[in-house]
Amino acid sequence: MSQRNIITLSDVSLVTCMVQRKLADDVIRSAQDVGAQGATVHFAHGVGAHELLGILSVAVDVEKEVINILVPDGEIDQVFESMFLAGKLDTPGMGYIYVTKLEKAATYVHPEVLAELGIKT
Structure with missing residues (x-):
């Protein structure tokens, strides 16, 4: 049976961005343009902020x-x-x-990347 190694990453952070629907592709593309490798997207339904901003006559998609x-x-x-900037988050109601x-993350790391880092498998 072959031995399996878990390669952990410790110098990483999770960037979470909530944006209006149909803006995720633009936001992901902008992140990839500056070096991000991939992204996970899921849908959510906001509650509360649209009522507050409605007073200011700003239409907010929940x-x-x-x-x-x-x-x-x-x-x-x-x-x-x-x-x-891609998510237009400097505009009220657009997201955050x-x-x-x-502390620790793990995923598959290609052997060539490990070799470049000097990690033996």
Whole structure:
């Protein structure tokens, strides 16, 4: 039986961005343009904010897309800024973005990448 190794990543953070529906593709593309590798998207339904902003006569769509991207710590600022701008998050009711430092993450890492990092399998 072959031995299986778990390669853990410790210098990564999770960038989570909630945006209006149909903006996720643009936000992901902008993150990839500055080096992000992939993303996970799921749908959500917001509650509360649309009522508040309705007073200001701002129409807010409560259907949202939530984007999660694992990012190396050295690339967080670029990815964060790119996603913020692509999601138009400086506009009321468009969504929000935050970063969560991860203690440990694991996934498949291609052997060539491991070799470049000097990790023997």
